Every structure is written in structure tokens, then in C-alpha cells.
Amino acid sequence: MTTIATAPEQLIAESRTRIDAIDDRIIGLIQERMAVSTVIQDARIASGGRRVHLSREMEVLSHWSDALGKPGTALAMTLLELCRGRV
Template sequence: MSADVVADTEDTGAGEVLAADEIKAMRERIDEIDQAIIDLWLERARLSQQVGRTRMASGGTRLVLSREQAIFERFRSALGADGIQVAQMILRAGRGPL
């Protein structure tokens, strides 16, 4: 086995070169998805902070608990129990810790 074949299969954990190539392609797509998630996370946090500033500047409250509960429920429905943790992190990114 050539050094390139060994490196390809070791990098991916695959036992065959064709599987290693397939894994590399899937990982490239995963990396693209990860970047999209990061970009959307940052955009959402910025928008959420703007909403909070606008709401407070108009004399409103810092938080709207019914809105947060709706977000928790949306994520729980879509992702199961882990969705609650995802929603908590997303909300914290937009408003900071309570």
C-alpha cells in the first residue's frame, strides 16, 4: 500500500480508499454546513440583541418569557430533549446570561 493510500485511510478511519474518498466528500459538506450554522448563529445573535435594545428603548421589558418558551418548544419538538439545550445556548448568545 502506498503512503498516500495509508494516509487517506488513516485520516478517515476507513479501510478502503473508495470509502476514504467518500468520507472526505461528506466531511467537506459537513464543514460547509458547520460554517452556515456559525454564520446563522452570529446573525441571529445580532438580530436578537437589536430586538432587545429596541424593546427596552421603547420602554418595554428586557425579556418576553412567552417568546422564549415558544422558542424552547420549537427546538424541543424538532430535536427532542437536546433541543432545550440548543435553545438555551442560542438564547444566551442573543441576550446574554440571565
């Protein structure tokens, strides 16, 4: 059996194409998360509450840090800022 190795340049180019596609999906999911978060925030504000709910944000931060460690916390903080603005 003959095995033809992929040239490093080709492997890198193809892998970068995959990364760009993954990034597009992540961006789409973030936009979807922002829309869902806005629905919750608007409903809470319309019923006399506040935009921000700190105990829920702590749950979100724990979820991300449990999965990804300290950088997961940083990622979650950025996500929260995208979803509810700066506090």
C-alpha cells in the same frame, strides 16, 4: 456497466468537507439570529422594557423541542444565551 466504488477514506474526507461547509452556514445563521435578536432587545429596552421576555423564550424552546426533542431544548437554551447573554 462498471461501477467504481468510492474508497471509504475518500467518502469520509468529502463528507467532512460538506459538514464543515454546513457548519459554516449554521454559524452564519446563528450570527444573523444574534443580530436580529439584538434589534428586538434594544428596541424593548429603549422603550422602557426588559431585555428578557420569558413567555417568548418558552415559545422558542417549544419550537426547538418539537423539532428536535430534548437535545433541541438544550440547543435552543444555548442559542438564547448567545442572543441575550446569561440570565
